[in-house]
Amino acid sequence: MNAEGESKLQGVTTASANPVQDVPAQAQGQGPMAALAHRARLAVRTLAQSSSATRDKTLWAAAAALREATPAILEANAQDLAASTANDAFRDRLTLTPERVEAMARGLEEIADLPDPVGRVLEEWTRPNGLRIRRVATPVGVIGMIYESRPNVGADAAGLCIKSGNAVLLRGGSESLNSARAIHAAMQAGLRSAGLPEDAVLIAPDANRAHVAEMLTASGLIDLIIPRGGRSLVERVQREARVPVLAHAEGLCHTYIHSAADFAMARRIVLNAKMRRPGICGSTETLLMDAAIASALLPQIVADLAEKGCTFKADAAARAIVPDLPAATQKDFATEWLDAVLNIAVVDGVDEALDHIAQYGSSHTEAIVTADENMAIRFMNGVSSAVVMWNASTQFCDGGEFGFGAEIGIATGRFHARGPVGVEQLTTFRYEVIGTGQVRP
């Protein structure tokens, strides 16, 4: 075998004569989305064996096609906007501009520049009998992407899936259907010009809501569902899916200021964790502070945040220190504000902080600020969250900040990918066992 820690990929373009036969019977003979998934399954057998260069060429060609199609994409987007009766925030997410189309194209080129996630040798060892065993990264298969109004999500998701050797079935929001179709056409142009099957990126034929339900139950046809959108969408997907799901329903993140914290660091981190961008899932919703330092530090932190326009929901102990803070209810501590609102609770040490997080957290991201290494380790071992930070802002929970490049989402489940999901997290693995004729005694 070759030694560069890479499993060679052949440009095999032969596909199964029986593309759908590798699908469990119960998954067959369903509606239009199942039919599309069948086609994607056939295409992925070619894509999964395509060379890294071919997949990157596809992304560069798709970026060029997006730029070329800018007028058509903007016209399609204008139709969507004309038909939409949604509120301004929603319309802003739906709106495409020449700058936003260019950003989509550049995003595809940045994905192309990432290292190939397929074929990485994750582990390798040799058994006493001489068998060499390697764990090698492989594409997942067919990914179902369910998203709402942002049309760029379709291009980002398609780019990440192509890079990682996966086929993707896109189901965007009904309000963005025309925009999504125009973007999809550019992605298929990229596949064509690189000689890869167009069916590697497919899109729902219309805005029929039944398509979502069909995708969620397409076990054996779709290998993974990734929802991107509001909490109600994600929770519906998690509730109804019979297919593995990577998602996060909410990011109720905590920052705990331990008694051994550096005050200046604590003030800097809390201000950033809450106010840098209050609306992202990695923003801190609840501040936990040790009682031993609260009377000295809490007033400063409240002043820092209030100056930036933050409001507060505080427990009794916090209000005893800063009397004009509004009172927090249990429900407040369970609320992901995604806004310039901070819950505050005073605790008596790391165990009380861990109990609060166990009671109200969403397994997303938690942080401790302390100069005491043992307390930091105890905190990190005590949370079940996907990401735990020591002396850093929870707003660092992001694929780009982790060095993954673009991310397709954030996962809070316990398996496969947790935290930011980039191209490496869109691969699974196989064991390759390489012998010289060994038989088992």
Next chain:
Amino acid sequence: MNAEGESKLQGVTTASANPVQDVPAQAQGQGPMAALAHRARLAVRTLAQSSSATRDKTLWAAAAALREATPAILEANAQDLAASTANDAFRDRLTLTPERVEAMARGLEEIADLPDPVGRVLEEWTRPNGLRIRRVATPVGVIGMIYESRPNVGADAAGLCIKSGNAVLLRGGSESLNSARAIHAAMQAGLRSAGLPEDAVLIAPDANRAHVAEMLTASGLIDLIIPRGGRSLVERVQREARVPVLAHAEGLCHTYIHSAADFAMARRIVLNAKMRRPGICGSTETLLMDAAIASALLPQIVADLAEKGCTFKADAAARAIVPDLPAATQKDFATEWLDAVLNIAVVDGVDEALDHIAQYGSSHTEAIVTADENMAIRFMNGVSSAVVMWNASTQFCDGGEFGFGAEIGIATGRFHARGPVGVEQLTTFRYEVIGTGQVRP
């Protein structure tokens, strides 16, 4: 932080004052299994933070308790046998002897001797802004083990879960209830003597079949379900579970003899892959052989196997070479015989072999025998199975043979663990982000 590539584990024994509050509401207030799972969730917060030495001490003490309780275990087993009306094969799996109890105890000691899978640093890197990011192995949480008549599965599963810092909820077959209870008592004795909570290993109160359904829907209470038993049990679990499942419904494994295979090696491997133990999931069910060599090699292989008592189901091309072979139907190629029966199909090269596997395989284990490296790589890249072997017997698909020590099962899904599931595969991970006060620009 410490440098030994190990995340320190604190002996924290404080548990949440609100143990069940970290569970989604929809999972709460259910029946007896949910109540047990609530207790297991409380216990796992202590177990997950216990030291490696404490968990190993538990396993040694449980082994001693098993030996001490041998008379009681055999008496309970005699009650189960007296009440059972099952066939001989089933009774043999159900039967315990002093030797089998000793083997269970030794098994626990062997698990204790494995390296600690918890706290392994799986990856570690530093960002340009100085943030250190580490991926650290952590316990999964609460594991639901659903198994049939073999009482030893309860001891093995409990041992593997304790070693990996997980709590386990056991639901054994109704026929083995008394045996399972006696074994469970010994496991709890081990937990007690090491100062860990008894609730880390719990068992269904009785043989009520509703307990299984309750476990399968205990989302938020049970993190992972592992079924061990016949295909019908596993398929029911996969169909009904609303909780992640690690399992394999069948092992329909293929061995493909490529035209560039060494004949002596091919004969040795096929004989072992089929006949060493025809009843295990890693045994080869279907032989695929290139037409170019079939007339020279197939008669020898058929003779080798027939001499050991194997029978055959062959396609027309194979029967044209060895006329007295019985004809195979499509259904035969889709059948996991788990017996001394071999399907035979003659194919025209690697792509036809891959098409056959895509059509009939179960994503478990496939093998190619060839001296041609490019064909081997093409075959390995072309199968979606969890394990693919080159010049080795499919019977090597086993946790012990992989070097994992004991295995709790084999997984054929696409995520988390694939292939043999040992203690490392019973862990998940978290990201630890270690800063010096960084905030996000």
